[in-house]
Amino acid sequence: MRDDTVSTRLRTMLAQPDPAGVSSLLDQLHAVEAAAACESLADSEIWRVLDLVPIERQAAIFSLLPSPTQVEMISAAEPDRVSVLLEAMPHDDRVDVLKQLEPAVVDGLLPLVSQTDRQDIRNLLQYPEDSAGALMTTDYVALRVELTVAGAIEFLRQKARASETIYYNYVVDGQQYLVGIVSLRDLILAESDMLIGDLMNRKVIAVQADQDQEQVARELARFGFLAIPVVDDVGRLVGIVTHDDVMDVVVEEATEDALRMGSVGAMPQGYLSTPFATVWRKRASWLACLFAAELLTFSALAHYQDAIAAVVVLSLFVPLCISTGGNSGAQAATLVTRALALGEISPADWRRIVRHEVAMGLALGITLGTIGFVRASLTPLSVLGDVPRWTLAFVIGQAVAVICLWGTLIGAMLPLVFRRLGVDPAFASSPFVATFVDVTGVVIYFTIATSYLL
């Protein structure tokens, strides 16, 4: 999101140059707004802006810039300048930036970073993408069981500036095993000489570092937590995931699903800001695949060309019949895909889903088949030729009903099959299902039609 008025003011002040004006303008902005205002500046201008504010604020603003801007700015700057910035950045954000850089650039930067930070970065870099480990930060406060409440508050006071949150504090034993949680609210309410070990809530809900980020988001959202602790495979605390990062994941995953369900594929930089050639490549490859699959409708129809030549009216109902399958399939696929994404169902429920969708497909098929029957029975004589009116109506009604049932069933099953195969069920998109059902719909339609009319 850009903020053009502020950007223009910033650029004018940089050109004069009026460094005091820039500082005082930035003082009035939230870091999010400052980053938005910087977005339309040149890389060198952003560096000049950053040089005018304290390092903590530089790090906050830089963390919020779009990832391509971050990469360009780092590549253009002195490694010493960058290493100072990296040391001040939130631990999760700096790793996200480093992941975008060429390995050679990272290898050049790391030796300049303090040893503690370097170790922390190496540690966070190892987690697979989209895992809890990749999402978490190590800027958390871990309290020891033997601290008193007063001691813990004093400890938090010292750690407050360098931690993402001091509101949820996790308690660990001498071996870093996660044993409890104490919120700042608990600390404020407790007697100052009470021990953390006695005050803490021992029932901590945690996630594993290798869990998928969608599951992490689901857990945190379910409980309404500010943060959720991340543990390794033996239960030692390795990081925390905070609510704001989860919010980003939820929006990102919903976008990814929505775009996949519309056969687009993810757009890393958003509509209109992604380069034309990238968008074309993504969209064209999807459409070409669907088009290639849809070519099979021609082959299927060619198989029935004698029937079409003999009974031309049959061809007039082809789009109607096959689109019924596409629409009912898209509907079922959307419902099942979303229910999978929300964790309401899993592929293990497939029997229940099949039963539900067979019943639903029958009910929907009878509904649409009846409309199709009525409409076909009203076919004008000029179009009908010598085809018996009621036979035609019966063929259309039956074909619509069967194709609707078939589409519903395929639409419901494809996302489950995809999930089982390890493919994102959102790829079972409306166009994908429609194309799949179009081809088979032609065969169903002509099988029914030729058995009555030829």
Add this chain to the structure above:
Amino acid sequence: MRDDTVSTRLRTMLAQPDPAGVSSLLDQLHAVEAAAACESLADSEIWRVLDLVPIERQAAIFSLLPSPTQVEMISAAEPDRVSVLLEAMPHDDRVDVLKQLEPAVVDGLLPLVSQTDRQDIRNLLQYPEDSAGALMTTDYVALRVELTVAGAIEFLRQKARASETIYYNYVVDGQQYLVGIVSLRDLILAESDMLIGDLMNRKVIAVQADQDQEQVARELARFGFLAIPVVDDVGRLVGIVTHDDVMDVVVEEATEDALRMGSVGAMPQGYLSTPFATVWRKRASWLACLFAAELLTFSALAHYQDAIAAVVVLSLFVPLCISTGGNSGAQAATLVTRALALGEISPADWRRIVRHEVAMGLALGITLGTIGFVRASLTPLSVLGDVPRWTLAFVIGQAVAVICLWGTLIGAMLPLVFRRLGVDPAFASSPFVATFVDVTGVVIYFTIATSYLL
């Protein structure tokens, strides 16, 4: 989400009866887990479970039950029992419950609730659905500018149990005007005799009570806040919206959009738990509308029946040509709908979007048209009859390209038109766009075909 093992244990303990067992089992559960375990119990069993725990915990668990269960439980219970529960519930959650009840039931309950709570409920009930006012809670702590830090911490200590958060605290003047924000982190770090008026951050980002909840979610997510203050039209603080409620909104809106984009319509209770008849009604009405629109493909084709009778091969390419429009349209509609939902574009950008999509539609059309040309040029002689091969190939290539451009443009424009008309752009779903483009695609295809081949 249900938890069947715990439910079974609860039910067994209730049957014995073993009240001590129930209490100690509930002590080990988070309120979210306790509510999940209660979901599969009968209403009377849930009341018996609630009676075994303190009132604050009753209120927490009850708030997390599904809305239909809450309504049934209230209808079956003594009003006195319910009023005690309502007084202990979070202010936003109890209003959500009351909104689901018959007005007569609410009128019977309100006189039993304490006057302060009654006034608060009446006040919150007045906000329109999906507004910031309907989403907000009044369980917040407002600090006065003239307090000292030590005084504020003492005040928070007293208010902590009855407030949704004490981490973000809003500062008001004597007339309740919002003038600043102080976080608990700021308070912990500050000198104890400092005045709140000097410590507070005066730049508070707030939302208006009548703003749409999607905008509220976007603001809170953008800044990564724990909560955002809600003000009336003159700037007086009336409530706060917390991060967990926004998370629910984000998930809810993404689900609503996803289902609309798949032509399903919102399912209030989730897949498999919504009653069959409700699901059938929603799905059948969508499919019937699309089917009725798709009937026009028959009328359009009937118009060209002489051309089809004369050149049968033309009818074999109909599904291929029209599906191209549906797929490219679905793609463009998805991209534009999602970009609108994320606030990346607005209907005012329509010129830029048209330019982008015309260029993209041409690029995609040429890609697919080329494939169509090649495939049509390979039509076997037996199917081709006396139709000139290269003319047919040229007709198909050109029709595919034009329909692809047309579909792309319609798909991109429909969501913008819908938004402008005040309709959710997500209704410009893949099946909707496909159906619209199918009908017009038939006309485009035969206009091109008949001009070359007849």
